[in-house]
Amino acid sequence: MNNQRLxxxxxxxxxxxxxxxxxxxxxxxxxxxxxxxxWILVIAIAFAMQLRRKKYNxxx
Numbered sequence: 001m002n003n004q005r006l007x008x009x010x011x012x013x014x015x016x017x018x019x020x021x022x023x024x025x026x027x028x029x030x031x032x033x034x035x036x037x038x039w040i041l042v043i044a045i046a047f048a049m050q051l052r053r054k055k056y057n058x059x060x
Contacts, residue, residue: 025034 021038024030025038027034
C-alpha cells in the first residue's frame with residue numbers, strides 16, 4: 001500500500017498549521033497539559049496506522 005500521498009498531505013498540513021499550533025502549545029496562560037494532548041494525538045495516529053498496516057500485511 002502506497003502512503004506517499006497521505007504522508008505528503010499530512011506534512012503540508014503540519015507545515016501550514018505549525019505556527020498556530022506552536023503558539024497554542026506554548027501559551028503561558030493555557031493549561032499545563034496542552035503539549036501532552038499533541039503527543040497523545042501523534043501516538044494515537046501512529047498506532048492506528050500501524051494497526052492498519054499490520055492487518056493489510058496479514059492478508060498477504
